[in-house]
Amino acid sequence: MNYLNLFLVFFRIGAFTFGGGYAMLPLIEREIVSVNQWLSQSEFIDIFAISQMSPGPIAINAATFVGFRSSGVPGALFATFGVILPSFILVTSLAKMILNNKDSVYIKGIFAGIRPAVIGLISAACLSMFQISVVDYKGGIIAIVVFIIFIRVKVHPIILILFSGFLGVFLYS
Amino acid sequence: MNFYLNLFLIFLKVGAFTLGGGYAMIPVIQREVVHNHKLIDADEFLDIIAVSQSLPGAIAVNSAVFIGYKLAGIIGSLVTLLGIVLPSLVVIITVAIFYNEIKGLKVVQAFFQGVRPAIVALIAATVVKLTYSIPKKYINFFIITLSFVGIALLDIHPIVIIIACALIGLIFSRKEDSDELP
Structure with missing residues (x-):
C-alpha cells in the first residue's frame, strides 16, 4: 500500500513539475512533508542539497532519496518510476504534436500562464524553507x-x- | 543490438557524470548526440529541448526519452530513459544508506546547518533570475502574486494553482489574439 502511495504521489509530482527541479519544491513540500509526513521540513532541505550535489536530474535524485527513506530499495524504485512515467507517456504521445504546433496561440497561452505561476510557487516554497533554515x-x-x-x-x-x-x-x- | 547498447551507454555516461541537475545536462547531451555521435542535427536538437522544457517532468529525462523515441521508437526511448536514470538510482541509494549512517554525527549536523540557508539563498536567487526571463506585463505580475498568495496564505494545492494559471494564460492569449484582429 505504501509502495502504491509512493508511486502515485511521485506520479502527480512528475506530471505537474513545469520548468526543472526547483519547480518540484512546492509539490514535494505539500505531498511529502505536509500530507504524508515522510520527511521533516529540515530533512527535505537536506535531501534537496544532497540531490543537487549528486549526478543526475534533481527530480530523479529527490524521488529516489525520498522513496528509499520511506521504504528502502523498493520504495526508491516505485518513487522513481512514478516521477518518470508522466515524462515517458507525455513525450512519446504529445511531443510530436507540440513540435508541429509550436506556434499555436493556445499552447503559447498555456505556457504564458504557467511560467509566472511557477515563479510564485517557488517563492512560496522558498519562504517556508527560509523559516526552517535561517x-x-x-x-x-x-x-x-x-x-x-x-x-x-x-x-x-x-x-x-x-x-x-x-x-x-x-x-x- | 549494438545501436541500442551504444544509445544506452551515451545516456548512462551523461547521467553518471553531470553534476547540478537537468539544465547542466543539456550541453553534455548536445555534445554527445549532436557532435560526437552525429545522431541528430543541431536544429532538431534545439526543437527537442524546447519541447522537453515545455512538458512537465525533469528536462533531462524528457529530452532523453524524446531523442530515444525519435531515433528508435518506444524501445529507443526505454533504452535512453534507463540510461539517464540508472546512475541516479545507484548513486542516490548509496548516498542515502551512507547518510543514514552519518547523519547523527555532530560535524555532519553542523555541515547541513550551514548548507540549509545556502539552499534557500540559491532558490531565492533562482527566483530572481526567473523573473528576468518573463515579459514585464501586469498579467505576469498578477499571476506571480496570485500563485504566491494561493500557496503561502490560502494553502491551495500547487496542482490547482498551475491548472488555474494555465487557464488564465489561455484566456488572455486568446483575448490578445482577438485584439490584434482589424
Whole structure:
C-alpha cells in the first residue's frame, strides 16, 4: 500500500513539475512533508542539497532519496518510476504534436500562464524553507552571502553548497 | 543490438557524470548526440529541448526519452530513459544508506546547518533570475502574486494553482489574439 502511495504521489509530482527541479519544491513540500509526513521540513532541505550535489536530474535524485527513506530499495524504485512515467507517456504521445504546433496561440497561452505561476510557487516554497533554515544570525549571514555571490558571479551551485557546509562546520561545531 | 547498447551507454555516461541537475545536462547531451555521435542535427536538437522544457517532468529525462523515441521508437526511448536514470538510482541509494549512517554525527549536523540557508539563498536567487526571463506585463505580475498568495496564505494545492494559471494564460492569449484582429 505504501509502495502504491509512493508511486502515485511521485506520479502527480512528475506530471505537474513545469520548468526543472526547483519547480518540484512546492509539490514535494505539500505531498511529502505536509500530507504524508515522510520527511521533516529540515530533512527535505537536506535531501534537496544532497540531490543537487549528486549526478543526475534533481527530480530523479529527490524521488529516489525520498522513496528509499520511506521504504528502502523498493520504495526508491516505485518513487522513481512514478516521477518518470508522466515524462515517458507525455513525450512519446504529445511531443510530436507540440513540435508541429509550436506556434499555436493556445499552447503559447498555456505556457504564458504557467511560467509566472511557477515563479510564485517557488517563492512560496522558498519562504517556508527560509523559516526552517535561517534560525539565527549566522544562518542569515550565510544566506545573504550565498545569495549575493550567486546573483553576481557565475559560479556552480555545488561550490556554494560545499562552501556553506564548511562554513557551518566552522560556525556551529 | 549494438545501436541500442551504444544509445544506452551515451545516456548512462551523461547521467553518471553531470553534476547540478537537468539544465547542466543539456550541453553534455548536445555534445554527445549532436557532435560526437552525429545522431541528430543541431536544429532538431534545439526543437527537442524546447519541447522537453515545455512538458512537465525533469528536462533531462524528457529530452532523453524524446531523442530515444525519435531515433528508435518506444524501445529507443526505454533504452535512453534507463540510461539517464540508472546512475541516479545507484548513486542516490548509496548516498542515502551512507547518510543514514552519518547523519547523527555532530560535524555532519553542523555541515547541513550551514548548507540549509545556502539552499534557500540559491532558490531565492533562482527566483530572481526567473523573473528576468518573463515579459514585464501586469498579467505576469498578477499571476506571480496570485500563485504566491494561493500557496503561502490560502494553502491551495500547487496542482490547482498551475491548472488555474494555465487557464488564465489561455484566456488572455486568446483575448490578445482577438485584439490584434482589424
